[in-house]
Amino acid sequence: MLGLAFAMAGQPGGAPQGGAQAAFMNIVPLIFMFAIFYFLLIRPQQKKAKEHRALLDSLKKGDLVVTAAGIHGKVSGIDGDVVTLEIAPGINIKVGKGYIASLTKADK
CATH class of the missing domain: 1.20.5 (Single alpha-helices involved in coiled-coils or other helix-helix interfaces)
Structure with a gap:
């Protein structure tokens, strides 16, 4: 050694x-x-x-999106870094813009 x-x-x-x-x-x-x-x-x-x-x-108003958490919704408003999603008729939630994962297509 x-x-x-x-x-x-x-x-x-x-x-x-x-x-x-x-x-x-x-x-x-x-x-x-x-x-x-x-x-x-x-x-x-x-x-x-x-x-x-x-x-x-x-992103624009009316787009159908999926969040990183898997929530599907329609963009009903954008205010800076906050996106308001309509997940059911009359039910809106606010999510951070960065948590939008993808766009989806309209249901048929």
């Missing part, structure tokens, strides 16, 4: 073993891992957030 520690210690005097090329080769896996995280996690999440912002900006 002690011999292994001396073998991994490098050259006496602390001289660099591979120079700049060895340092670059140590950074390549980190760059590769960041690229994988970017394309598999970060980019799709940013795209979905952008689509959700566009959905919230396009």
Whole structure:
């Protein structure tokens, strides 16, 4: 075990073993891992957030929506970040605009 520690210690005097090329080769896996995280996690999440912002900006009175809690309703008013939903005839609730999950189609 002690011999292994001396073998991994490098050259006496602390001289660099591979120079700049060895340092670059140590950074390549980190760059590769960041690229994988970017394309598999970060980019799709940013795209979905952008689509959700566009959905919230396009909300208007009369739209049929579903909230994040699964409540279906019709938008009866928008006041800044608060949306009033009519969930049954004459029954209105107020929800935060960010909790609107998606638009739905009219029942047939």
